[in-house]
Amino acid sequence: MWLITFLSLLALTSGARILGLVPTPSYSHQTALWPIWKKLASRGHKVTLITANPINDPKLSNLTEINIRETYKIWTPMYKNMKALHDPFKINDVILPTLLAVSEYIFDNEEVKALTRNDTTFDIVIVETMFPEMLIFGEIFKCPTVCLSSMGGAIRVHESIGNSVHPVVYPELMLPYYKDLTFKERITSVLYYLAYKFRFEPQSLNVKNNALKKYFGENAPSITQLLDKVSMTFLDVHPALDGARPIGPNTVNFGGMVHIRDPQPLPKDLKEFLDASKEGVVYFSLGSNVKSANLKQEEFEAIIQALSDLPYKVLWKYESDDIPNKPKNVKFVKWTPQQDVLRHPNIRAFVTQAGLQSLEEAIYFHVPIVMLPFCADQEQNAKKAELRKIGKTIYPMKDGITKDALKNSIKDVIEDPSYRKNIKSLAEIMLDEPMSGVDKVIWWTEYVIRHKGARHFRNHILDIPLYQYFMLDILAFSISVLTILLVLVWITYRMIRNRVSAIVSARIKEE
Ligand SMILES: *[C@@H]1O[C@H](CO)[C@@H](O)[C@H](O)[C@H]1NC(C)=O
Ligand SMILES: *[C@@H]1O[C@H](CO)[C@@H](O)[C@H](O)[C@H]1NC(C)=O
Secondary structure, eight states: OHHHHHHHHHHHHTTOEEEEEEOOOOHHHHHTTHHHHHHHHHTTOEEEEEESSOOOOTTOTTEEEEEOGGGHHHHGGGGGOHHHHHOTTTHHHHHHHHHHHHHHHHHHOHHHHHHHHTTOOOSEEEEETTOGGGGHHHHHTTOOEEEEESSOOOHHHHHHHTOOOOTTTSOOTTSSOOSSOOHHHHHHHHHHHHHIIIIIHHHHHHHHHHHHHHHHOTTOOOHHHHHHTOOEEEEOOOHHHHOOOOOOTTEEEOOSOTTOOOOOOOOHHHHHHHHHOTTOEEEEEOTTTSOGGGSOHHHHHHHHHHHHTSSSEEEEEOOOSOOSSOOTTEEEESOOOHHHHHHSTTEEEEEEOOOHHHHHHHHHTTOOEEEOOOSTTHHHHHHHHHHTTSEEEOOHHHHOOOHHHHHHHHHHHHHSTHHHHHHHHHHHHHHOOSSOHHHHHHHHHHHHHHTTSOGGGOOGGGGSOHHHHTTHHHHHHHHHHHHHHHHHHHHHHHHHHHHHHHHHHHHHHHO
8 A cells, every 4th residue: 555655655756846946046956956957857846947057968859958058147246346255144135136136137037028928838837045045936937946056055044944043153155164162253243143133134124125026016024924934955065074053853964975977088188187197286266156266466476476486387277467576386277177187197186275075075075275265155165164174275365375374384284194094084985885876865855746835844943033042931930939949048037047046135134
């Protein structure tokens, strides 16, 4: 009997209609999730994906992509303001208007509007966590919703699904520390939490609620109402790197190098360069958002001097043509197939901005790292990696980049074998899982489709008022009882004392 039930449940989930919304116009946010859409489509689901980087693979006949690549024009200028992106107390001012503009672009998009006008239906809507306003499509298509992120969860992401948040134990992603906080860091983290709860979050909810009203009418549900209905949240983190924290059954950590793909042959000139460099190669790339060309002139010169002093070759992903005094041992390229480069046996170290996907690639290919974190979650990622002793960090926004610091860090991580040993064992731990990260996401997505939501996983912490959560009523009650008891004891004591002294003084008079 159970077999029939089970099989009919399975039948229900083949050929489901899935709507995915991954608006963030950032290459790493997009490609990190590609394997998930590919696998869902190849399992026979009809997937419609709204994305800034379409996969464009004609073989994926069950995947329809709505291209919102234009949103890069909204997003990229933000990186000119690196100072604000580096400051957790200022980042909201830069990122909120950008997020809103991207959302409005999507709500205005004709292909997206056509989806809602046609009698298209969906069985599940999957939304990137940074854009909770997109959960409105769950209302439109009257189906369960799931949140998905290519990184960890911000305060709201955890709180909205019932996971405990604590500013000292689990400092927010954007803060540049992670464990063993100093007193000053603990104060900053608590202040940040308060600023988040009383300023950033209300600001963001207000702006996004207004957008929902503008596009979907005065009666549109609020973000808070939409978040309340989310069935599950999938986060691209692995506790062995990200650290352990309490999560409920409605949160799935699927991290573990989901985006690592099969090897592809290197372009000819890169292959020749890497093959020929028997002394070893340092690969230098600051990722897709931080452009090497944004470096200050003196930092650029310090880097050039440090690299030209190394007894290794260097492959530098650099986006500009005019490079003065190119050192002999450095090869500049505008773009690299990063995973295939890191896979090459002659790569000895990776200088990276410490974006999560780059870190995972370094770990997967056992390449020790030197981190130059610039903004957003990069400094905290660097702290986590340092704690695992898989690399060294230089903080360009705080200390700048000097020749000696960079040269010595690169030499250290290459010459001290413990870095490669640690990164190898971290990779082994992160990959030793009952199923791959992609399979976890697929399994839980189909689970939510089968059961038409996952309300049964809802943590009732979400329904408890704050005064009950902090036990304020119990505390008040206990203090009252204690006070009454103390007063009673005091009154009794006074009464006995008066009585005794009355008797004593009567005795004295008698005598
Ligand atoms: C597309 O989905 C159908 C079932 O809906 C399946 O039979 C087919 O193999 C899928 N095509 C691809 C290319 O994955
Ligand atoms: C919506 O319907 C129109 C007209 O029937 C069609 O051309 C279009 O492809 C449909 N769009 C979607 C996303 O299904």
